[in-house]
Amino acid sequence: MMTAQIPDEFKDLLERPIYATVATVMPSGQPQLTEVWCNYDGEHVLINTARNRQKERNMSARPMVTLMLRDPDNPYRWMEIRGTIELTEEGAQDHIDELARKYANVSKYYGGWSPAEMEGKETRVTGIITAVKVNAFNPPVKLDLIKK
Template sequence: MTVDLGEAARQLVDGVNTGVLATNNPDGSPQMSVVWVGRDGDDLLISTAAGRQKDSNLRKDPRASLLVIDKESADRYAEIRGIATVTEDLGRVVAQQLAEAYAGPGAGQEYVDLPPEIIRTVIRITPHKVILHV
């Protein structure tokens, strides 16, 4: 069941705070990655390269948990649990947007300049549970 992200969690994501994405390895063990995160409505967006562990894990088991931590106060965070879909980042648009949000104007150019054989994907997490600590 999809849930509303809520204003406090939206503010954390929109505040350009780092996230920690948890996925499940094929053997059931956890795998975590530090990620940049954006938002499309209440869905969370992460960019990665096709074939990375998080990409592969979510294609096999779409359950994900994302912890977004306030850069000003580690006591303030949101854990968003949900189901992920993985699609190609056509034009590398999401990669560019996140790079510019986190690293500044022009930072997304490195994704534009990647060779065409390097495929970027978008991980879209639809929230099913939101746990806030604010």
């Protein structure tokens, strides 16, 4: 399967602390959507979750996802990333701490964002997304249609 590239002019959506929506596939075939933190290593988009959450079960059984990011400064500018996902526990705790620094400005996920007593009670996993199709849109003119 060929991989797709993230367009340079949209990489900021992965570098800024913008919430992404990840779509996974339920056993019934119905989509399941969750807002997630994410980052980009220059090749893959990375997300993080815990074992046995619905999205983790879905991704383990059906390793395909779609990630949607929308620019909060211009909701008409967006990027959709369709791809495959590989889950790994290796480095997942460090990864969630990295995401907590990016999104919540705290040094650690457990005890900073999530209650400290949850540490060790769940197993973190990093989802490594390989893009196979990227759709992106940036309006050709500045649209000022948002009501203030």
